[in-house]
Structures are given as C-alpha cells and as structure tokens.
Amino acid sequence: MKSDVVLLGHGSGGKLSHQLLDEIIIPHLSGISLKNQNDSAVLPFRGERLAFTTDSYVVDPIFFAGGNIGDLAVNGTVNDLAMAGARPVALSVGLILEEGLPLRDLETIVRSMRKAADRAGIAIVTGDTKVVTRGGADKIFINTSGIGVFDHPHSVAGDGARVGDRILINGPVGDHGIAILAGREGLELGNDIHTDSAPLNGLVADLLREWGEAVHVLRDPTRGGVATTLKEIARQSAVDILLEENAIPVRPSVEGACAILGLDPLYVANEGKVLVFVEGKAASGVLDLLRGHPLGREAAMIGEVTSGAVAGGKVYLRTAIGGKRIIDMLSGEQLPRIC
Amino acid sequence: MKSDVVLLGHGSGGKLSHQLLDEIIIPHLSGISLKNQNDSAVLPFRGERLAFTTDSYVVDPIFFAGGNIGDLAVNGTVNDLAMAGARPVALSVGLILEEGLPLRDLETIVRSMRKAADRAGIAIVTGDTKVVTRGGADKIFINTSGIGVFDHPHSVAGDGARVGDRILINGPVGDHGIAILAGREGLELGNDIHTDSAPLNGLVADLLREWGEAVHVLRDPTRGGVATTLKEIARQSAVDILLEENAIPVRPSVEGACAILGLDPLYVANEGKVLVFVEGKAASGVLDLLRGHPLGREAAMIGEVTSGAVAGGKVYLRTAIGGKRIIDMLSGEQLPRIC
Numbered sequence: 001m002k003s004d005v006v007l008l009g010h011g012s013g014g015k016l017s018h019q020l021l022d023e024i025i026i027p028h029l030s031g032i033s034l035k036n037q038n039d040s041a042v043l044p045f046r047g048e049r050l051a052f053t054t055d056s057y058v059v060d061p062i063f064f065a066g067g068n069i070g071d072l073a074v075n076g077t078v079n080d081l082a083m084a085g086a087r088p089v090a091l092s093v094g095l096i097l098e099e100g101l102p103l104r105d106l107e108t109i110v111r112s113m114r115k116a117a118d119r120a121g122i123a124i125v126t127g128d129t130k131v132v133t134r135g136g137a138d139k140i141f142i143n144t145s146g147i148g149v150f151d152h153p154h155s156v157a158g159d160g161a162r163v164g165d166r167i168l169i170n171g172p173v174g175d176h177g178i179a180i181l182a183g184r185e186g187l188e189l190g191n192d193i194h195t196d197s198a199p200l201n202g203l204v205a206d207l208l209r210e211w212g213e214a215v216h217v218l219r220d221p222t223r224g225g226v227a228t229t230l231k232e233i234a235r236q237s238a239v240d241i242l243l244e245e246n247a248i249p250v251r252p253s254v255e256g257a258c259a260i261l262g263l264d265p266l267y268v269a270n271e272g273k274v275l276v277f278v279e280g281k282a283a284s285g286v287l288d289l290l291r292g293h294p295l296g297r298e299a300a301m302i303g304e305v306t307s308g309a310v311a312g313g314k315v316y317l318r319t320a321i322g323g324k325r326i327i328d329m330l331s332g333e334q335l336p337r338i339c
Numbered sequence: 340m341k342s343d344v345v346l347l348g349h350g351s352g353g354k355l356s357h358q359l360l361d362e363i364i365i366p367h368l369s370g371i372s373l374k375n376q377n378d379s380a381v382l383p384f385r386g387e388r389l390a391f392t393t394d395s396y397v398v399d400p401i402f403f404a405g406g407n408i409g410d411l412a413v414n415g416t417v418n419d420l421a422m423a424g425a426r427p428v429a430l431s432v433g434l435i436l437e438e439g440l441p442l443r444d445l446e447t448i449v450r451s452m453r454k455a456a457d458r459a460g461i462a463i464v465t466g467d468t469k470v471v472t473r474g475g476a477d478k479i480f481i482n483t484s485g486i487g488v489f490d491h492p493h494s495v496a497g498d499g500a501r502v503g504d505r506i507l508i509n510g511p512v513g514d515h516g517i518a519i520l521a522g523r524e525g526l527e528l529g530n531d532i533h534t535d536s537a538p539l540n541g542l543v544a545d546l547l548r549e550w551g552e553a554v555h556v557l558r559d560p561t562r563g564g565v566a567t568t569l570k571e572i573a574r575q576s577a578v579d580i581l582l583e584e585n586a587i588p589v590r591p592s593v594e595g596a597c598a599i600l601g602l603d604p605l606y607v608a609n610e611g612k613v614l615v616f617v618e619g620k621a622a623s624g625v626l627d628l629l630r631g632h633p634l635g636r637e638a639a640m641i642g643e644v645t646s647g648a649v650a651g652g653k654v655y656l657r658t659a660i661g662g663k664r665i666i667d668m669l670s671g672e673q674l675p676r677i678c
Binding site: 003004005006007008009010011017020021024025028029030032040041043045046048050052053054055056057058060089090092093094095096097098099100101102103104106107110111113114123124125126127128129130131132133135136137138141143145147149336337 | 342343344345346347348349350351356359360363364367368369371379380382384385387389391392393394395396397399428429431432433434435436437438439440441442443445446449450452453463464465466467468469470471472474475476477480482484486488675676
C-alpha cells in the first residue's frame with residue numbers, strides 16, 4: 001500500500017527516495033532521465049562545460065565526532081562536483097536558522113565552513129539567511145550549491161560502467177553514519193569512530209590526471225551507503241556488479257557497532273569515500289595511486305562489473321563464507337537525518 | 340543589550356539581519372565586502388562572467404493568494420540573477436520536507452516550480468531532497484540556486500548609484516507581504532490582494548537592451564521592503580536618496596490593510612518589483628518602457644539620488660503633507676517567514 005504523505009524513508013536515499021523522485025519530483029519538476037541522474041548536472045557554456053550541484057544538510061546532531069553540519073555541507077557539495085570530474089570553484093550557502101540557536105554555535109559552524117572551503121580550494125561567493133520561529137525547524141539547516149569547471153576533456157558519469165571494470169574504494173565504509181548515530185544517541189562506541197567527511201576533489205584530480213579515460217564512474221556512497229550507490233550505478237549503466245564481501249574495508253569498531261545495532265555497514269552513509277570504476281588493466285595502478293594519497297591509504301578493490309546491457313542491473317555480493325546474494329537498495333529508513 | 344541567540348529579527352532583512360551578516364556570517368564565512376553585497380555574485384569564467392545566487396524559502400503559509408512556495412522560490416532566484424543584469428539559465432532545487440507532508444501538496448508545489456521555470460525560460464537541472472521527522476521542520480522549505488550569463492557588457496550592482504539618478508519602480512508596493520499575512524491569519528482583506536510574485540528577467544532584459552549603461556542599479560525590494568532596500572543601496576553607493584511619498588504606488592486595499600494592521604507599506608515585502616536607478620536624462624524613456632511591459636503597467640518614478648560620497652548614506656522621505664523624515668532599515672521583525 002502506498003503512502004499519500006511524505007515518510008522518513010523518502011529521505012533515505014534508498015527505494016522510497018527513488019520512488020518519490022521517479023513518480024513525483026522528476027516527472028513534474030525537471031524531466032531529467034534516469035541515465036542522467038548524477039551528483040552534478042553538467043551544462044554547456046560558451047563551448048566549455050560547467051558542473052552545478054546542490055545539497056541540503058539537516059544532520060542531527062549538528063556537532064558530532066570529527067565534524068559539524070558546516071564542514072559536512074561544504075565537503076558534500078565539493079564531492080558532488082568532484083564526482084562529475086569537475087574542479088570545484090564557487091559555493092553558495094543558504095542558512096535556515098531556528099530562533100533561539102546560540103550565536104556561538106552559528107559562529108563555530110560558519111568558521112568550520114570557511115575552513116573546509118579553504119581546504120578544498122573553493123570560494124564561498126554568495127549566501128542567504130532565513131530565520132524560522134522556535135519549533136519551525138531544528139537548530140540549523142544548510143544548503144550548499146556549487147559550480148565546478150573542467151580541466152580535462154574526460155566525461156565521468158553514472159552511466160559509464162563497462163563490463164570488466166574493477167570497482168575500488170578509497171577506505172573503510174560506514175564511519176560517518178555510525179559517528180552520527182553515536183552522537184545522536186549518546187552511545188559510547190570507542191574513540192576511533194568519527195565522521196570520514198573530507199573533500200575528495202584533490203584525490204579525484206590526481207586520479208583523472210594520471211588515469212583519465214580509464215576512469216569510467218566516480219560516485220560518493222553517502223545516504224544509503226555503498227550498496228544503494230552501486231545499485232544506482234548498475235541501473236544507470238545497465239550492468240551487473242559483483243562485490244566481494246571479504247574485500248570491503250570496515251573498521252572493527254564500526255563493524256562491532258553495526259553488529260550491536262543491527263545495521264549492515266554496506267548501507268551506512270559515508271562522507272569521504274568514493275567508488276571508482278576503472279578499466280581492468282588500470283585497476284592496480286589506480287589502487288596504488290589511491291593508497292599514495294592521504295585520503296586513500298586504506299583503499300581496496302572491492303568488486304567488478306560482470307555483465308552489461310542488463311535493464312535494471314543487479315548487484316551481487318559474494319559473502320565471506322562463499323555464498324552469493326543479491327544486494328538491493330536501502331528499503332525504508334535506516335538512519336534519518338544522517339547528512 | 341545584544342542577544343546571544345538567533346532572534347526572529349535576524350531574518351527580517353532589516354537592521355538585525357545586517358548585524359548578523361556584518362558581525363558573524365560575513366567575517367567568518369566569506370569575507371565579501373559591503374560594497375560587493377549584491378543579490379548575485381558575479382564570477383569571472385574563461386573571459387566571460389557568470390552570475391550565481393542562492394535563496395532559501397520558508398514562507399508560511401505554503402499556499403497563499405496568487406501563488407505558493409514553489410513558484411515563489413523560482414521567481415525569487417530568477418529575479419536575483421536578473422538584478423545583476425544576468426540572463427537566468429540554470430536552477431537547482433533543494434527540498435527539505437517534513438514527514439507527513441501530503442504528497443498531493445508536494446506535487447502541486449513542484450508543478451508550480453516547473454511552470455514558473457518554463458515561464459522564466461530557466462532550466463531546472465539538479466536537485467536534492469531531504470526529509471526530517473515530524474516537528475523538525477514546517478511542511479516544506481525550498482532552496483533554489485541559480486546561474487546566469489551576460490548577453491551584454493553592462494555592470495549593474497548596488498554600488499552604482501550616482502547623484503542625479505532617478506529611482507523608478509515597476510508597480511505598487513506591499514502586495515506580497517499583505518497577501519502572506521492575510522493567508523496566515525485568515526484575514527478577509529478583499530479580493531484584489533494577492534502576491535506580486537513574478538519573473539522580472541524579461542523586463543530587465545528589455546531595459547538593458549534599450550537603456551544599457553544609463554541603468555545604474557537594479558534591486559528587488561523583498562524582505563524589508565522598499566525602505567530597507569533603498570537604505571542598503573544608499574550605504575553601498577555612499578549616496579543620499581530622497582523619496583516622494585505621494586509618488587509611491589500602493590493599492591488602496593493594501594494601504595487599508597496596512598493602516599488596520601499598523602504596517603508601513605514601505606517596509607512590506609514585494610516579490611515582483613524592481614527598483615531601477617537610471618541617469619536623469621533617461622528617466623522618462625525608462626518609465627515609458629516599464630509601462631509598456633505587462634509587469635510594469637503601473638510603474639512610477641518615486642525618488643532621486645540627491646548627494647554622493649556620503650558614508651552610511653541616508654534615505655529621506657518627503658511626506659504627503661510636505662514634511663521630510665529619515666527612513667531607516669526595518670528594525671526587528673515585522674512579518675516572519677514572508678518568503
């Protein structure tokens with residue numbers, strides 16, 4: 001039975017999110033085809049290309065281990081531009097503040113935004129601030145939109161996966177989601193769980209400069225985690241994917257927390273990770289490059305594209321004990337307000 | 340005594356908003372100088388210019404006479420681009436939805452956005468949807484960010500006002516604010532009060548094509564109304580301004596509502612109006628052009644720039660009965676969540 005109101009699951013990044021997009025938002029709003037649903041739009045401009053993207057951040061709590069809503073909002077949009085292969089250049093900031101928010105918290109958050117923008121080399125060029133009455137919002141919501149330019153001719157998009165591509169990731173999965181959950185619930189989960197929020201544009205620039213056309217897809221597995229993101233790419237590229245459970249890096253502390261909380265790390269959000277689809281023959285070189293970057297020291301090869309031209313492509317997981325099961329998108333809501 | 344928490348007045352567009360911007364947001368976030376605080380940023384790109392702007396919409400109620408939060412969010416950002424003299428080309432949409440929002444309402448709103456975008460000739464190219472738990476937001480908030488390009492070499496910005504400039508407006512003031520207030524409070528204020536929300540890019544394009552360099556400043560008097568917007572321009576351009584109260588068009592129904600509610604129409608928000616500063620010798624020609632446009636039939640010349648190089652420039656009003664008084668920015672909050 002379908003709902004006639006917005007549900008939390010509509011914001012999960014998973015099945016319900018895609019249903020909302022496919023049935024209401026995309027047909028009536030933008031008409032963007034599935035094939036072209038990427039983290040950034042790429043626009044023609046005077047013979048060049050521009051990348052353009054937007055994200056709103058409603059994370060709860062607004063301060064958490066390793067970061068806050070401010071640097072998260074900058075890194076997230078920087079990464080969406082990087083995933084298109086673009087170099088982020090300009091950022092807008094839209095603040096929605098709840099009456100009563102301590103100005104000291106606001107100052108901490110905007111300072112973090114500036115620091116994150118400086119780190120990523122992107123300029124904050126325009127902004128807007130709205131205030132709503134107490135109870136009309138929860139502390140602070142931030143929208144960041146970004147513009148990027150292209151320093152190379154390569155196209156990187158979610159429909160680029162090809163049979164034989166290897167799938168790499170730049171480090172362990174699930175850190176961000178578990179850090180947020182721990183912060184929200186006041187759980188003591190050990191000292192090494194903190195958000196992985198980081199700007200990936202430098203790593204992506206290195207990757208594209210060295211490996212250019214061998215790189216077919218880049219996407220950051222945020223809401224819905226690695227599983228949902230790979231399922232999106234499988235649909236978009238019409239390919240099947242096989243993941244190796246043993247190869248997917250997960251910190252023991254995150255794995256332990258997931259076991260206790262009944263979560264699968266494959267579905268937990270990341271904010272500093274990128275899934276890289278590369279030609280088979282480039283895979284070991286790309287892995288070396290990732291491992292040589294400060295944000296990729298624990299990079300791993302986690303799967304491959306096994307067959308092509310598959311409408312509604314599937315993602316399979318070869319489990320640690322040798323079985324094989326189908327991985328689907330996140331169904332319903334696992335962790336609301338994770339970003 | 341200064342507050343140490345966010346107040347409703349920080350979102351008014353008036354004095355407290357400027358204080359928040361000047362003391363916390365701008366120094367720590369962007370470092371943009373007063374002189375350059377315009378509705379859009381103008382960025383150099385490959386020898387050309389790009390305009391970039393952002394706005395979040397938190398209007399309450401979300402449906403009101405003549406429009407809803409969706410078309411308001413499109414028109415508002417289209418207008419911010421137009422105020423820089425740019426032609427709007429691409430729009431992003433960030434939705435924050437409260438759990439429980441009827442999907443039918445969401446569909447109505449996104450349909451209105453698409454219709455408004457089509458009317459303004461701007462493409463919705465990228466988007467994002469977040470959902471927060473019931474009570475964590477109020478129904479729906481929308482961020483729209485936009486990119487514009489320049490079809491001409493003219494620069495139009497808030498620091499461009501010169502002594503002798505005439506100040507024109509394309510129609511009566513206060514319609515939007517009073518329509519929202521009426522909708523929120525369930526007031527019966529007559530049938531002819533509805534939002535003036537409209538895309539001004541066509542009118543601005545005509546204006547710049549015909550009158551180019553004679554046009555010195557364009558700005559839409561939204562939050563804080565005509566008074567606050569003119570005070571902003573006076574500060575930015577370091578000029579004094581004299582307004583003629585008799586010349587400022589206000590619908591009798593809006594004037595009546597303002598009288599009953601204790602509001603000054605000069606401080607009430609507009610969403611389809613533009614203040615145009617032009618060289619004195621072009622003023623009557625520009626007035627004719629405005630009156631010949633469907634969105635400018637009731638245009639009027641309402642004031643002039645009387646002196647220059649005035650730090651913290653002042654705005655004076657010659658009142659209907661012949662007196663002269665100083666007009667300041669909106670102080671505190673008049674109508675929260677007006678846009």
